């Protein structure tokens with residue numbers, strides 16, 4: 001039979017039918033431990049006993065209504081996001097449905113911020129290996145030729161620099177008066193789990209303050225508790241001006257948000273931006289309940305502790321293995337870089353009952369639900385380490 005689904009993904013040959021906690025089952029009844037969480041989306045795992053009844057309640061009341069009307073659930077979720085981000089009271093949030101949309105909106109804020117300052121052709125600093133999405137503007141901001149190829153001409157107005165290089169930023173800002181913002185993932189996800197160093201984040205904050213630029217931190221993947229803090233930049237003790245969010249915010253219900261601090265909060269005015277699905281009651285309820293459950297169940301501390309256990313356990317299980325280059329990340333966002341492309345591990349892991357991802361060709365990426373238990377972390381290690389050992393014992397191609 002011909003498939004009528006557009007062929008844009010490399011898919012494994014099984015379909016998932018249902019899940020519970022960190023377990024999922026395929027349509028043939030095979031069980032998997034989920035160490036991918038729908039790519040950092042299923043914060044609370046699957047079929048969470050508190051989230052499910054809340055969403056059922058919301059579906060029975062109101063799934064969608066237009067942004068023509070007052071939106072109390074948007075108000076509630078915006079209040080909570082501003083509070084958890086520790087941002088001043090004058091901060092504001094715009095709601096959308098995906099990560100790329102949050103980033104697209106952030107880029108619009110940067111451009112209008114520039115125009116408001118009299119800069120007619122605003123430019124934004126972006127980074128090598130960055131991933132910001134697949135719309136025309138966000139793929140242009142992305143630092144991966146594979147994502148861009150075939151979709152030229154790219155959107156102009158980006159200056160690309162290497163990550164963790166403050167001197168390069170200072171030089172670019174000195175040389176180019178059109179720069180209005182610095183846009184980066186606090187921890188790069190798709191690019192291979194590459195953290196921005198704390199002192200670099202602090203330096204970027206300083207440069208942005210000195211030169212009246214917006215610091216825009218894409219926390220679509222690394223935010224929402226995954227690193228053991230609400231937002232990954234909080235480890236560096238800084239605050240962004242603009243913070244796009246998505247993935248984990250709704251525990252699986254599509255949702256995105258742009259959190260804007262005081263300098264960016266009022267850049268977009270009535271008529272400047274909008275989206276039909278953004279801020280709909282179902283997505284808002286999913287966000288509100290996710291944040292509430294995370295607090296009730298202490299999931300930040302839990303993510304930090306389980307991340308430690310995972311990292312230490314894997315390091316011990318892979319000790320002395322040739323071909324393991326580096327382990328990077330924080331909390332339950334972990335990348336293990338190997339000395340060779342390792343996409344085949346994804347299939348081998350699935351055959352062994354484990355869902356993982358491989359990104360940037362050579363990096364095994366783990367993004368389990370934040371509810372993962374100690375026993376499940378140990379099981380993850382027990383399943384994954386032998387596969388990696390066997391894989392690396394073969395001669396590199």
Ligand SMILES: *Cc1c(COP(=O)(O)O)cnc(C)c1O
Nearest residue numbers: 098099100131132133189220221
């Ligand atoms: C996944 C991701 C995006 C894009 O999100 P979509 O919801 O797929 O559009 C943007 N930025 C980062 C850091 C991501 O990980």
